[in-house]
Amino acid sequence: MGNNTSSEGGGNDESLVNWVALVVSLVALLGTVAQVLQQYIASAAGYSNCGQRVMGNWHKSKKRKFRATELRFEVQFETPVFFVCPATNTKGPIPEAPIHFVNGRQQSLEQTRALLPKEEEAQRQSLQVHTADNERASWVMLLSQLQSMEKESQEWQQHHYNMGPPQNLPLVDFESHTLAVAVQAKKRSWDTMPAGVKKPYATTAMCHLIEIAAMMGIYWKEFDRSRDRYRAEGNGYILVGSNVPDLGVMFTLQICGKSRFQENRVIPVDEVKELCCGMVSTLFQENKDRRRIEFPNEDPKDLSFLQLGSMDEIAETMVLIECNTDTANYFRSDDTKHGHLFPVPFELLGMLGKTLHIRNSAFRMLPNPTPYHWDKNFFNLRRLVREYWKKVSDSDADLPQIAQIQQLIEDADIVLRTLDVDRKSKTPGYSMPLLNTLHDVLDRCDMFLRQSDRDLVRMVVREHFQEVLKLINDRSGVDGEADGKSTHTHTNDKQTAEHFDELTAASPELRQEAFMELYFFIVLRQVRERAVTSYERRRTTQYAPSVHSREPSIDSIPEAKALSPSPTPPAAPSRPISPGLPPPLLKTRGRSQSVPVLHIQAPGHGPQQYLGMDITTSLESEASAIWCTLVLRMLCWLLLHDFNKKDVQIAKSELLGSRLPVYVA
Structure with missing residues (x-):
């Protein structure tokens, strides 16, 4: 019996050992499986x-x-x-x-x-x-x-x-x-x-x-x-x-x-993409389907786009509008000035830039496409509009009595009255009547400029910036005498600024008045004379007509049609027509002839001196209307749009x- 007991005890021990071995094996198996699974799971890097x-x-x-x-x-x-x-x-x-x-x-x-x-x-x-x-x-x-x-x-x-x-x-x-x-x-x-x-x-x-x-x-x-x-x-x-x-x-x-x-x-308008890189769509842009990705490899060839992202690009833009070399070099030199009340490129932006405000929207901010700061602490746009209205309505400004000038006087008056109402609103500068009024005025200005001769518009813009930058940088550029009368006085013997440097010495209340007096009594006179002289020189010579002009050159008009006077003058249009064809004689307020009269003589006819005088006078009226329209457009555009003072463009066109x-x- 004792042997049987010993045999049973040995069996139990062996069975226990087997069970322990089985458990250890299972644990080892599970560990191995877990390790394998962990390795597979760990292969999912980055989870x-x-x-x-x-x-x-x-x-x-x-x-x-x-x-x-x-x-x-x-x-x-x-x-x-x-x-x-x-x-x-x-x-x-x-x-x-x-x-x-x-x-x-x-x-x-x-x-x-x-x-x-x-x-x-x-x-x-x-x-x-x-x-x-x-x-x-x-x-x-x-x-x-x-x-x-x-x-x-x-x-x-x-x-x-x-x-x-x-x-x-x-x-x-x-x-x-x-x-x-x-x-x-x-x-x-x-x-x-x-x-x-x-x-x-x-x-x-x-x-x-x-x-x-x-x-x-x-x-x-x-x-x-x-x-x-x-x-x-x-x-x-x-x-x-x-x-x-x-x-x-x-x-x-x-x-x-x-x-x-x-x-x-x-x-939120698409043109913001261009402004971010220093390019500006203008009011003359026509091809809206052109792929923007092509632009960086092409230089602008017309007034559809302006490049303002750097000093060199601004200089090239001045060449695009056919300014002289001195004007372009002002932006390539470190020793010259480029601003009066504000930097000149903003003036170009306001005159030609496309209206980007969305109707019935309150947003006005835009990326700054220029390398200059936009700081409104040194001038007041609302006062500039008031002074513009005073000057364009002033008989001493020597402006023609034509439909477009009367329209500008009315538009400036509407803007002034809307600004007065806006000042009392809950959101000054952002009231919906003000924004929509400015947008309406800009649309009317754009309509007139698009209908005008493109070459004449270009020459007015060119002469304007040549004269402004010359006055900013060169005191000797101001003529001391013109027609026996000092340029810094007018019929009321009221002193006006001769140079933009004088604006810095003027008090904030008088700065805007001095600015507009300089513009209307010095800049306008020079721009009108030189723009008309250049336009007539180009038109009456064998100079190839510009491909940008919407109107045909006078050389392309049959001589008999171009030189024979109309038997009955047509009715005065509601807006001045393009001067590509001579409009009827527009009366001025006793203004003397400021450029040489062109004597056009047709074969078999006598001297056409009076016809030449009519052409020159109408061109002067048209140039004056274009200049005044551009200035009002600049003021309204800058009132309707805004830039952050800290935002400046870094060249990346x-x-x-x-x-x-x-x-x-």
Whole structure:
């Protein structure tokens, strides 16, 4: 019996050992399996870098995909592609991918997987991500701030115009914007991430990034492409860019203060893209279907576009409008002046720039296309309009009594009365009646200038800036005597400024008056005489007619038709017609002939001295009307549009329409 007991005890021990061995084996097996699974799971590199702390709501797009041929997992996720386009656009950089516009509405927030800044901050706090932490991808914040820009600006406009514009017209909605930020989702793999990049990045193009920065009120401080150093600041943001090996230029957005999108919101129009790169569409632009991407490789050949992004580009623009070499060289020299009450390029911008304000909209801000600061502390545009009205109505200004001058007097009076009403409104400078009135005046000025002879308009503009820049830089350029009378006096023996330097010594109350007196009693006289003389010289010689003129040269008109007087004078038009054909003699207020009379003689006819005098006099009247129209247009354009004082252009015109890929960290 004892042996049996011993045998049973040995069996139990052996069974226990077997069970222990089995358990150990199972543990080892499970450990091995776990280790193998961990190795497979660990092959999904980057999965932890695509979490909610980094990507916000975009983290829901991350997933692991097993690659059987490679015995590993691949991490896939989606990030946004930003681009700027009209709100009606249906094509994006990713074919057949849905396009979601950033408009601040709830549907847009859901489609773009974005949160408004307050909600974004609440989510960050719930994830224990604080201001000092940098886990969040900056493109998540960019998307949130863009949504806030649209929402806040639309609410501000509705708040101030909750009763609607005059005549109960509706306020412009988002769908009418020709400048909007759109987003498409792009699938990416962590396998393609550069070694130095630890977070998913968003994609855009260089031109779109520049445009988005302008829309957000961020102004470039450094834009060095040779060293890939970029820095922009403004409206509570800092945007920094640098080169990332094996990828390209990557930008990072940082929030350093409180942003605001109210009256400082940039006008959402397509032409803002050009202004961002120092180019300006003018009122003479006709070809709207031309691809903007072609512009950087072409020099402007007509007055459809102006380049104002740098001193050299402004000098080239002066050559474009056929100014002399001295005028162009003023902008290439460091020892010359380029401003009076404000820099001269803003005057050119106001005279010829396209009206960009949107009717029934309250936004006025634009990116500054010039390298000069726009500082309104040294002048008052409202007083300049008042002084303009006084001078254009003054009999001593020696202006012809024609329909266009009378229209300008009426328009200036309307603007003045609207400005007085605007001053008492809840939103001075932004009241809807004022903005629409200025827009109406600009439309009437544009209509007259487009109907005028393009060559004569160009010569008036050319002579104007030649004279203004000469007076700014050369005191000897002021004629001391003209027709036996001093240029700085008029019939009332009232002293006027002889030079723009005298404006700096004038008190703020008198500065605008002195400026307009100088313009009307010195600049206008010189511009009118020289523009008409140059125009008639070009017209009566074998000089090839300009391809930019909308009217035929007189040389192309049959001689009999051009020289034979009309038996019955036609009825006076409501607006002066183009002087390409001699209009009827327009009476002036006893003004002496200021240029030599052209004697045109037809074969078989006697001297046509009176006909020549009629042509010259009508051209002088037309040139005076063009000049006065340009000056009023400049004042109204600068009243209707605005620039940030800290915003200046850094030369980058060749990046207009650039599709160079850049990335947002």
